[in-house]
Amino acid sequence: MEASTVISLTLGKTDTSLKRRKLVDQIFTILVVLSALIGVAILALLLFYIILRGAPALNVAFFTERPLPYGEPGGGVAPAILGTLQMLAVAALLGIPIGLGTGIYLVEFGHGRFAEAIRFTVDLIAGLPSISVGVFVWSLIVRHVIGNFAGLAGAIALAIIMVPIVARTAEEMLRLVPDTLREASLALGVSRRRTILNVVLPTARTGLVTGTVLALARAGGETAPLLLTALGNQFFNFDLLQPMAALPIQIYNYAVGPYEDWHTKAWGASLVLIGVIATLSLLTRWATSRSSFKAR
Amino acid sequence: MSLAKPMVAERLERPVSSRGHSMQIRGLSAYYGAKKAVDGITMDIPANHITALIGPSGCGKSTVIRCLNRMHEVVRGARAEGEVLLDGENIYGPGIDPVQVRRLIGMVFQKPNPFPMMSVYDNVIAGLKLNGRLDKREADAIVERSLRQAALWDEVKDKLQASGAALSGGQQQRLCIARTLAVEPEVILMDEPASALDPISTLKIEDLMQELRERYTIVVVTHNMQQAARVSDFTAFMLAGDDRVGRLVEVGPTDEMFTRPTEKRTEDYITGRFG
Known part of the structure; x- marks a missing residue:
């Protein structure tokens, strides 16, 4: 009787610590994935914004011509x-x-x-x-x-x-x-x-x-x-x-x-x-x- | 004096059949910085035989074998004293180029180390190609001959252009042996060539050593006494004293060493009383 109590107690303990470890594992997985996502998202946002603002300036002249003073249209x-x-x-x-x-x-x-x-x-x-x-x-x-x-x-x-x-x-x-x-x-x-x-x-x-x-x-x-x-x-x-x-x-x-x-x-x-x-x-x-x- | 370049060229052109090169070690001591690792080794390495160096870990057997083709001094701060003779010429003599010495005395290492960015083919001819000369037909012939000698040809002849790193461990080690054979050395040093391999690959390497003995003088370091007993003709037993400096205990024909050694310490070691 006593022996079996000890065993079940031990098992019970192992059980909770296993649950705890699984929880900690999940939390850290989420944190790591999150930081990776944030890093990539900032870069993607940067690139997206530059494309958004820069694309309207692009045309053939932009790549082939020299810069012109303000007021003259075109130039590159x-x-x-x-x-x-x-x-x-x-x-x-x-x-x-x-x-x-x-x-x-x-x-x-x-x-x-x-x-x-x-x-x-x-x-x-x-x-x-x-x-x-x-x-x-x-x-x-x-x-x-x-x-x-x-x-x-x-x-x-x-x-x-x-x-x-x-x-x-x-x-x-x-x-x-x-x-x-x-x-x-x-x-x-x-x-x-x-x-x-x-x-x-x-x-x-x-x-x-x-x-x-x-x-x-x-x-x-x-x-x-x-x-x-x-x-x-x-x-x-x-x-x-x-x-x-x-x-x-x-x-x-x-x-x-x-x-x-x-x-x-x-x-x-x-x-x-x-x-x-x-x-x-x-x-x-x-x-x-x-x-x-x-x-x- | 004559191990310098002209002599080496002459030796390399000598026909294979007349090979038979012996070495003598005379009062060899090796150091790592100020620490002495090996003291006063004197022994003979007979031509066309396999000489095994055995002894417990740390007895200096790897250091000794690395002194035999001047690889010891590649480690920063390492140096050797004494004489090592190849056919009577001291490879530590003045004016001797260690690069030339290593062309005559090849080495196979414990861990298979094929060049990972080279194909099987290029690995075999690496020693020749890195030294310059070689046309395609000549190279093809050397690759096939070396791989056959290393008992690897049948396994790799259809993937000569695959990466050398893609082979199994045992195949990689035989590739390394083929690479060493391709430069046609006179002596082959093997530093625990099978200790990183499985039993079947080990057996293949041991069989290969028996075949190579016909044409080459072989020195092998092993911590596996059964292996020494199986493959070698002569066995040298080394032991480190309390000062942790390795010394030669005795050397003799392998049969005698394993049946009736003269030294008590040898008997204790080979009967498994220590080490």
């Missing part, structure tokens, strides 16, 4: 699209190799104090407000090297912003490559250099591309450093040593203006900027995600 943001693409291209050429090189150094070669110093510096640059980067490039490059506002100065500022992003993501991704793969390659009599180029980098490829795309997107949206370096331009310009238009500057100029038409154009240009960056991301992923299992 073509110089800004081309300027952004040119500066991003130069910034990518400068920033991605340096960033990747830094990441490779930190993982494959760097150790001790020097590597720590580099890692610290990279973090410091990553945390630098972009306007400071603009001021730095303005005082050094614009004033003393080129002598005037120029697209190249803008590209350098964007490259400085890209380097730490590429370097830190590259470092994280290369660290994820298991040492057993490096050892497998070395044990085949493959040199260190070949091992890094042909085994480590391809294994980390997806992550490296993600880091590069993030850096491109970040640089593509920067406004402050460009105001002090590329300045902006109402005309088409393919000379990197002259002031150059960029979408973020164009958005800023339209947005601060007092005219309703300009505000619409600012929304339109925002939509174009999102489109440009999305296209670049997709192109980068497409170009680097071909199957590596093709017969050679």
